[in-house]
Every structure is written in C-alpha cells, then in structure tokens.
Amino acid sequence: MSITDQALIISNLRKKYPKVEALKGVDLALPQGEIWGLLGPNGSGKSTLLKCIIGLVKPDGGEIKILGQVPSRRTKAQIAFVPEVENLYRWMTVRQAIDFTASFYEDWDEGRIPGLLEFMGLDPDKKVSSLSKGMRARLKLILALARKAPLLLLDEPFSGIDPASRDRIVEGIVRQFKSEVQSMIISTHAVGDTEQLFDGVVFLDEGTVSLQGNAEDLRDQYGKSINDLFKEVFA
Amino acid sequence: MxxxxxxxxxxxxxxxxxxxxxxxxxxxxxxxxxxxxxxxxxxxxxxxxxxxxxxxxxxxxxxxxxxxxxxxxxxxxxxxxxxxxxxxxxxxxxxxxxxxxxxxxxxxxxxxxxxxxxxxxxxxxxxxVLPGSLWAVRNGILVYLFSLAMLASVVIFVQLAFVVSRMVGRAQGLVALWTLFLSSWLVDLCGSLLAPLFRWLPALSLDKLFRLYEIEAGIVVNWRLASEIGSWLGILGLFVLTGVLFEHFVEVNG
Structure with a gap:
C-alpha cells in the first residue's frame, strides 16, 4: 500500500504529561476509506493520540502525516473532530451551533442538515443547555457528519450515552460515512455495540500499540470477535 | 473576514x-x-x-x-x-x-x-461653562478614543498573561502575574529602544488637540510620541505573540 493510500500515518509518536507518559512510540497507518476503532481502557492514551492528530496536544516526538501533510491550520480544515468533552456553547441554540460551525469549514454540506436533524431527532430552536447528554452527543456528531471532511476523528462518542442515542449515533455514522472520500477513527472502550463498524482496529495499552490490523483478518487469525479479543487483551 | x-x-x-x-x-x-x-x-x-x-x-x-x-x-x-x-x-x-x-x-x-x-x-x-456643545462632543469623542486605546492595550497584556499561563501545568496564576510584569517591562524597554528612531516626530500638543484655549484654562501639554510609538509597536508585538502562542503552543490539558 503506498503512502497516498493512507489517510493518516503516525510514526513513533510520543507524549509525556508531567505525571504520566501517555504515548510511548505509537505507530499507526489508517488506510483511506476505512473506519478504524481505536480501542483501549481508560487512560490508555486514546484521547491523547486523537488530540495530537488534531493539534490540541503537542507531541514530544515522532511524526504525524495527515493526507501527506504535517498537522497545521490546513489539516485542521480537513479533519472533523468530535471530542469526548462537552465542547458546545451552551447558550447557543442547535441552529446557532450549526451556523457557527458551518461558517468555518469550506467542506460544510448544508444540504445534509435537515436530514441529520430529523434523523437524530433534534429541534433546531432548542438551546444546547436544555438538551440531554445523549442529545448533545447527537448534535456533536451532526456537526462532524455535516462536513465532507476527508478524516473524521470521534473520541468516545458513546461514552455515557443511553442505548437509544448510541444506536442512533452508530446508524448515523453508517448512513453518512462516504468511504470513497472519507476515513474515520473512533476511539472507544465500549466495543460490543460498535464492532460491526470497524474495518480495522488498534488496541492501545498504556501508550503503546499492543495489536493492530484489519478487523476481519484479526477475527480469522484469533477465531474470536473483536469484542472477545478486547476482553482478552485488557483482562 | x-x-x-x-x-x-x-x-x-x-x-x-x-x-x-x-x-x-x-x-x-x-x-x-x-x-x-x-x-x-x-x-x-x-x-x-x-x-x-x-x-x-x-x-x-x-x-x-x-x-x-x-x-x-x-x-x-x-x-x-x-x-x-x-x-x-x-x-x-x-x-x-x-x-x-x-x-x-x-x-x-x-x-x-x-x-x-x-x-x-x-x-x-x-x-x-463650556465653549459649546460641539466642543464638548468633540472632546468627548477624543477622550473616548484615548480610553479605548488604553483599554485595548491592557486587554492585550491580560490575554498574553492568560495564554502563557495555560502553557504550563501548574502555578498558572503565578505564571500569569509574572507574564504581566515581564510584558510590561518589555513594552517599556521597546519604547526606550525604539525612541531614537521616532525622534523626528513632533510633540503632540494636547491642549491644541482638545482646544483647551477655548476655555482659557492656560494649560499647555505636549505629548512626546517618540517613545510612545515604540511602546505601541511593542504592544502590537505582544498581540501577535499571543496569537501565535494560542494557535501553536497552547494545549487543552495545559
């Protein structure tokens, strides 16, 4: 597979916080057009890895290439990022949050908004502060899926979400993901419900990659589902 | 835009x-x-x-x-x-x-x-008591513009101090305070160092600008702009630095 086939290449990425070494030389290659699961328990470095890619955290060493480019303002325009935290302005209405995000991205597809709002069951006139956690997670996903961004990074999109919202989000991803032009990484420690989404998986354990590869190949190789493999690796 | x-x-x-x-x-x-x-x-x-x-x-x-x-x-x-x-x-x-x-x-x-x-x-x-409503309005606008410039420069100091404090993991308040002191000293230094470059500028007569002669106050105030311009350039530099630090060096976990 040539470099141009890779949406993302990470080599020997290291990041140390004052009290913990979050990434200890991570290598990763995300093929274009695929959805990969970044799997690992809490504190394994999943969020730090995604933050390094989008530029929210500066790595101490190693290299990141996003569609062949080092992280910059230009690559920020090519990535749709859904953080784990509540990053929405709570005083905004759903419509205002959509308009605010739309004005910064050239790849924004306003035509997707009515369908996404209807599918996710969101009222555009409602204030963000009045939405439930599940609803806010859905809104965050709308803000990412309404873009034709070549790379989507979803950090724990199912964390603390009720099953109904989780199913909606998974279905939303499946519906909106355009494998011809997009690639996606979803970090999660809840593998069960999302396993069917992944073309490939990366198991991250205490800042190092303990296993990575094509999901189907791994299932064949180990004779187990990714969920069972996850339980075994992180038992 | x-x-x-x-x-x-x-x-x-x-x-x-x-x-x-x-x-x-x-x-x-x-x-x-x-x-x-x-x-x-x-x-x-x-x-x-x-x-x-x-x-x-x-x-x-x-x-x-x-x-x-x-x-x-x-x-x-x-x-x-x-x-x-x-x-x-x-x-x-x-x-x-x-x-x-x-x-x-x-x-x-x-x-x-x-x-x-x-x-x-x-x-x-x-x-x-005042020379006229036009005089009052004119001077009011001038005072407003001066105070706006003062406010903007102070805000720039505060922004830099905050952004720098977010680049460290601990003692953020202390770092912000030190940044405030250091940046004020730097701007002052900038003003002194660049003053010779702008010596050719004439002093600004504030009494004429504010038309104080119309109230016969007998006040004469000349404002030497040479060192001020150096300080303003210093503040502009701080503003650019804040933007660069915010975009490239600030971390969410910092």
Whole structure:
C-alpha cells in the first residue's frame, strides 16, 4: 500500500504529561476509506493520540502525516473532530451551533442538515443547555457528519450515552460515512455495540500499540470477535 | 473576514447577559440618584459620587471580562472548539479584544445616555461653562478614543498573561502575574529602544488637540510620541505573540 493510500500515518509518536507518559512510540497507518476503532481502557492514551492528530496536544516526538501533510491550520480544515468533552456553547441554540460551525469549514454540506436533524431527532430552536447528554452527543456528531471532511476523528462518542442515542449515533455514522472520500477513527472502550463498524482496529495499552490490523483478518487469525479479543487483551 | 465576524458575534452574544445587567444597574443607579437629588435627600457631592460609581467599576469589570472571556472557554471546554477551528490564533484574540472594546463602548454609551436623560438640568448648567456643545462632543469623542486605546492595550497584556499561563501545568496564576510584569517591562524597554528612531516626530500638543484655549484654562501639554510609538509597536508585538502562542503552543490539558 503506498503512502497516498493512507489517510493518516503516525510514526513513533510520543507524549509525556508531567505525571504520566501517555504515548510511548505509537505507530499507526489508517488506510483511506476505512473506519478504524481505536480501542483501549481508560487512560490508555486514546484521547491523547486523537488530540495530537488534531493539534490540541503537542507531541514530544515522532511524526504525524495527515493526507501527506504535517498537522497545521490546513489539516485542521480537513479533519472533523468530535471530542469526548462537552465542547458546545451552551447558550447557543442547535441552529446557532450549526451556523457557527458551518461558517468555518469550506467542506460544510448544508444540504445534509435537515436530514441529520430529523434523523437524530433534534429541534433546531432548542438551546444546547436544555438538551440531554445523549442529545448533545447527537448534535456533536451532526456537526462532524455535516462536513465532507476527508478524516473524521470521534473520541468516545458513546461514552455515557443511553442505548437509544448510541444506536442512533452508530446508524448515523453508517448512513453518512462516504468511504470513497472519507476515513474515520473512533476511539472507544465500549466495543460490543460498535464492532460491526470497524474495518480495522488498534488496541492501545498504556501508550503503546499492543495489536493492530484489519478487523476481519484479526477475527480469522484469533477465531474470536473483536469484542472477545478486547476482553482478552485488557483482562 | 466572515470568520472573524462570526467569532466576534459569538463573543458578543456570550456577554449579552452581563452587559445588559450592568447597563441596567447603571441606569438604575442614575435614576435613583436623580430621585434623591429631586427630593433634596442627597447633596450634590454625594450624588456625583453615586453617578461616578459605575464609571469607576467599568474599567475593572472590563479587565475582568477580558480575562473571563478566555477563562470561560477553558472552564466550559469550548476551547476544544476554538482550537480546532482552521483560523489563525490572532483572529480569535482580535475577536475577543474587539468584543471587550464594543462592550466598553456600549456601557459608555448607556452612561452618556443616562446622564443626558436623568441629569439634563445639570448637563445644561455645565454646558453654560463650556465653549459649546460641539466642543464638548468633540472632546468627548477624543477622550473616548484615548480610553479605548488604553483599554485595548491592557486587554492585550491580560490575554498574553492568560495564554502563557495555560502553557504550563501548574502555578498558572503565578505564571500569569509574572507574564504581566515581564510584558510590561518589555513594552517599556521597546519604547526606550525604539525612541531614537521616532525622534523626528513632533510633540503632540494636547491642549491644541482638545482646544483647551477655548476655555482659557492656560494649560499647555505636549505629548512626546517618540517613545510612545515604540511602546505601541511593542504592544502590537505582544498581540501577535499571543496569537501565535494560542494557535501553536497552547494545549487543552495545559
């Protein structure tokens, strides 16, 4: 597979916080057009890895290439990022949050908004502060899926979400993901419900990659589902 | 520019509530003072002190606001949104700076409006002493512009101090304080070092600018611009530095 086939290449990425070494030389290659699961328990470095890619955290060493480019303002325009935290302005209405995000991205597809709002069951006139956690997670996903961004990074999109919202989000991803032009990484420690989404998986354990590869190949190789493999690796 | 105005609009919308509250309080204090004057309960000195109260608190509130507009982004995790936007850091900072300046202008406007409405007789008395309403308006605008420039420069210091404090993991308050001291010293140094380059500039006669001769005050004030320009360039440099630090060096976990 040539470099141009890779949406993302990470080599020997290291990041140390004052009290913990979050990434200890991570290598990763995300093929274009695929959805990969970044799997690992809490504190394994999943969020730090995604933050390094989008530029929210500066790595101490190693290299990141996003569609062949080092992280910059230009690559920020090519990535749709859904953080784990509540990053929405709570005083905004759903419509205002959509308009605010739309004005910064050239790849924004306003035509997707009515369908996404209807599918996710969101009222555009409602204030963000009045939405439930599940609803806010859905809104965050709308803000990412309404873009034709070549790379989507979803950090724990199912964390603390009720099953109904989780199913909606998974279905939303499946519906909106355009494998011809997009690639996606979803970090999660809840593998069960999302396993069917992944073309490939990366198991991250205490800042190092303990296993990575094509999901189907791994299932064949180990004779187990990714969920069972996850339980075994992180038992 | 659309992105800048979107950021500015966001910052203004976020401060609508405190701004409305403060404007309301200002008008209420003025109305209350007006009533006390009318009933003869307060002497003129007390009334003057009461009316000046919002004006005294305004700069303090604006300083707090310039710190708060950044702090709230971290506190509510919306900095995750700001830092992933494909916009230069200086645009984010400029939007926040412009928002504080607009808030100042609105508060000042409310104060002037309240003064004209509630203290019309007193204003009329003052106008009899002054050379004319045009003179008062002209000088009022000049004072407003000078104070706006002062406010903007102080906000730039605050923004830099806050952003630098977010680049370290601990003792952020202390780091912010030291950054304030250090940046003030640097700007001062910049003014002294660059002053020789601008010696050719004539001194600005403030008494002529404000037409003080029309009130026969006999005041002569000359403002040497040479070192001031160096300081302003220093402040501009700090602003650019803040933008660069915000965009390239600040971390969400910092």
């Amino acid at each position: 659309t992105r800048f105005f979107r950021l500015l609009r966001k910052d203004l919308q976020a401060s609508l509530l405190p701004l409305g509250f403060l404007s309301g309080i200002t008008l209420i204090v003025m109305l209350f003072t007006r009533v006390r004057i009318a009933t003869g309960s307060w002497p003129m000195e007390t009334a003057l002190a009461a009316v000046s109260l919002p004006l005294v608190f305004m700069p303090l509130w604006l300083l707090w606001q310039s710190f708060q507009t950044l702090r709230v982004e971290w506190r509510e995790d919306t900095v995750y949104t700001l830092l992933v936007l494909p916009v230069p850091g200086w645009k984010v900072m400029l939007a926040k700076l412009a928002a504080v300046c607009i808030e100042y202008s609105v508060l000042l406007g409310v104060t002037v409006f309240g003064t004209l409405i509630f203290f019309a007789p007193q204003v009329q008395l003052a106008m009899e």
